[in-house]
Amino acid sequence: MAYVYDKFMADAPYDEWVHFTQSILGDRQIKRIADLGCGTGEISIRLRELGFEIIGLDYSEDMLTYAASKANEKNVSITWLHQDLTEMEGLEGIDLAISYCDVINYITDKAQIKEVFRRTYNSLNQSGMFIFDVHSIFQVEQNYKNQTFADVLEDMSYIWFCSEGEETGEMFHDLTFFVLDNGKYVRFDEYHHERTYPISFYKKTLKEVGFTNIKVYADFSLEPEHLHDQSERIFFVAEKT
Numbered sequence: 001m002a003y004v005y006d007k008f009m010a011d012a013p014y015d016e017w018v019h020f021t022q023s024i025l026g027d028r029q030i031k032r033i034a035d036l037g038c039g040t041g042e043i044s045i046r047l048r049e050l051g052f053e054i055i056g057l058d059y060s061e062d063m064l065t066y067a068a069s070k071a072n073e074k075n076v077s078i079t080w081l082h083q084d085l086t087e088m089e090g091l092e093g094i095d096l097a098i099s100y101c102d103v104i105n106y107i108t109d110k111a112q113i114k115e116v117f118r119r120t121y122n123s124l125n126q127s128g129m130f131i132f133d134v135h136s137i138f139q140v141e142q143n144y145k146n147q148t149f150a151d152v153l154e155d156m157s158y159i160w161f162c163s164e165g166e167e168t169g170e171m172f173h174d175l176t177f178f179v180l181d182n183g184k185y186v187r188f189d190e191y192h193h194e195r196t197y198p199i200s201f202y203k204k205t206l207k208e209v210g211f212t213n214i215k216v217y218a219d220f221s222l223e224p225e226h227l228h229d230q231s232e233r234i235f236f237v238a239e240k241t
Contacts, residue, residue: 002066037103041067091123099132108195211238
């Protein structure tokens with residue numbers, strides 16, 4: 001899955017996530033960053049190349065193995081940790097925690113989201129920051145639910161059915177992949193569950209665990225006018241003060 005994921009995500013806006021991070025940080029003296037749900041390490045590696053000390057966490061061992069291989073090829077040193085974000089422990093001395101590419105949407109239970117926020121808060125230094133993004137309600141309801149997506153590359157293809165859940169902002173993904181292997185196409189399937197919540201829920205939950213100075217942005221922009229009812233990706237920036 002890690003190899004296939006990287007292939008189909010080749011055009012993902014990783015540079016925009018990095019640029020957004022830099023814009024938020026400004027001239028802050030940030031040294032140590034934790035990338036929560038780092039996947040195959042694309043953002044982690046980019047930030048490491050900018051000089052930050054990086055810790056990448058992910059629930060998937062395959063993703064971490066693939067990420068470590070790419071980091072080795074680029075001759076960058078990153079600490080990789082296999083952890084479930086809802087049970088995250090042993091992480092401390094972090095100046096900035098990030099969680100991008102709608103990782104938080106895969107944590108569908110409100111209590112578990114609060115637990116992730118709490119553990120993230122505890123891992124941060126005083127004046128540390130937490131930046132994450134989620135799909136907007138509009139994005140899920142209008143652009144994903146009950147849609148079918150497909151892509152064909154030279155050596156692989158996929159069909160992706162996105163169906164609605166019972167709750168607003170909830171969706172289920174049925175993905176079927178065909179990958180060329182020794183002259184034959186091998187099929188494998190993935191089933192994913194995501195849910196997003198209103199902006200007010202995330203702000204309230206961040207405050208409950210102790211975060212302050214919470215700011216909300218949309219679609220990789222710091223301009224207020226980009227945050228509106230039809231924004232697609234919502235960014236949250238919170239501080240531990």
